[in-house]
Amino acid sequence: MGHENNCPMLQSSTKQIFLSKINSDNMPQTLLACVFLAGVVSAVLIVFVSSFFGELSYSLFNIRKEIRKTNNENLHFGTSMIWRGRQKTAMNQEVKKEALTALNLAMDMYAQGKNEKALKLFQHAIALDPLHADILNEYGEFIEKHEKDIVLANHLYSKALILRPTHSKAVINCKRTMPIVEEIDQTCFNRIDKKRDRLYKIPSNHPGIRRAKKETYYLHIYHTNAIEGNTLTLEQTRAIIETRMAIGGKSLHEQNEVIGIDAALGFMNNSLLGKAGNINLDDILEIHKRVLGFVDPTEGGRLRRSQVYVGHFKPPPSKELPELMKEFILWLNSEEVSKIHPIEYAALAHYKLVTIHPFYDGNGRTSRLLMNLILMQAGFPPVSIKVEDRYRYYETLEMANEGDIRPFIRFIAECTERTVDEFLLAAVEHSSNDTLSLATIPEVSDSDQRRIIINNYP
CATH class of the missing domain: 1.10.3290.10 (Fido-like domain)
Known part of the structure; x- marks a missing residue:
């Protein structure tokens, strides 16, 4: 084999012994190279991935990211919203494609007045890709108009904005529904306060x-x-x-x-x-x-x-x-x-x-x-x-x-x-x-x- 002629002179006697053992066993040169290269690549990937997810895991719960304090015009949520970055896992492209297909079918069913089928398709799309801003926004519009659940709809719009702050439709929907949801929440607080006061x-x-x-x-x-x-x-x-x-x-x-x-x-x-x-x-x-x-x-x-x-x-x-x-x-x-x-x-x-x-x-x-x-x-x-x-x-x-x-x-x-x-x-x-x-x-x-x-x- 011409393996030794293609390698630099080895300084370590340990490496010489190891190399002679390889030659004596007639290990194919290409196989040795592949195994060595695979080991190096695997080690680098392990170090990178562990470092990346370690930092990401902590950022998910970093308490220093305080309650967002901005005004309603910029569509932030004051003390009602706390930002926490969510760890995104790599999604199979086929799954993402299926989710978008389900979304398009849901919108078609809704346009035809087939609301029950549309609901199931929206839910299927969300289950496949719960972090897709378009799916969240479109599902929110369906929930608001068909299910009449403006609180859940606003939550979906808000989640879409967290994932994509520039989502124009979600911005409009959130601005429109936010005052109504805040009024609903305040009405709930007022009702509980009255019950507490009666208890006194x-x-x-x-x-x-x-x-x-x-x-x-x-x-x-x-x-x-x-x-x-x-x-x-x-x-x-x-x-x-x-x-x-x-x-x-x-x-x-x-x-x-x-x-x-x-x-x-x-x-x-x-x-x-x-x-x-x-x-x-x-x-x-x-x-x-x-x-x-x-x-x-x-x-x-x-x-x-x-x-x-x-x-x-x-x-x-x-x-x-x-x-x-x-x-x-x-x-x-x-x-x-x-x-x-x-x-x-x-x-x-x-x-x-x-x-x-x-x-x-x-x-x-x-x-x-x-x-x-x-x-x-x-x-x-x-x-x-x-x-x-x-x-x-x-x-x-x-x-x-x-x-x-x-x-x-x-x-x-x-x-x-x-x-x-x-x-x-x-x-x-x-x-x-x-x-x-x-x-x-x-x-x-x-x-x-x-x-x-x-x-x-x-």
Whole structure:
């Protein structure tokens, strides 16, 4: 073979031995070259891809990209929108082509008045390519005109603009629908406020209200743990809180999670609700200290010191947490949040804290407790995100990651309204001789003294 004549003189004796071994085995020269070249190319690709996706994963959740603060003329969304870049995966061209074909067929069916077929084709196109601005915009127009769902339509227009800010049709559609959607959202907030205000007129010692407070307390502890995978039932959760006795056949870890949330709620009720001044970092750390206090006391109440991974989500590096939490606390107490509705404020606080992911464990539970602290300070009962709603909870959080946090705010508003309705209904059901009904509960003005509704919980 002429392989040695085509190579430079080798300086290393190791390389000479290796080369002689190759020659002795009569390995084909072209095969050797191909194997070597393939190895080099693979190594370069691995380094490049890992570096690229590592940076992209972190940029997806970079909390420093604050709420977009621009005016309606430029079609940005103020405190209702948080931009998060979405990781785009390479899409098969055949799939993209099929998605556009489905879009064109959907538009044809719609033009012919075949709305049911059009809907299925639009949904098929979205399923194939959920990040195509044209598909999102056209589907939004169909939803607005045929389904009469202007809120969902506006979400689709907004998502199209996030993906392609210069999309002219999406710009027009978003400008046109945005004021209507904002009015719908404000109407929802006003309705919930009126229900809360009616609740103030019911005496705090009313038997129905007292029972509702107690049940809400147990429900929050049960649901916030169940969302994280805790398998204890509501009855078992209640028994642990009331008796402090272990449940046979259940792990002590899960039972200690119940005691931790109970301790955190007690701390909030006794120390934070009546506290003068702003929420500070120590308040959040003290809440977390109790959440993990009976599960992992060494990690409770301290920021994580290493990188963690949550599925495909890579939280910020631990070295950046002090600065991120400082920025978060500044935002919590800023002039900006005083101008938004308490439900929106609570939802944003939840989202921002869980995105920073400052703790080794217990981030979701601590974020939900912080959300409830803000709601209770505004006079609302503590809200439970039910384990049955876990899919919608995560789905709306994912929508926030993609750029539109309004679906998450609406979800929290629904949970809040449901809780207030349960309190009002409990008051009516436990009223003797039908002396109390929802219609007879007078409303109160904003100037009335507001009492924290969580008082006298267990």
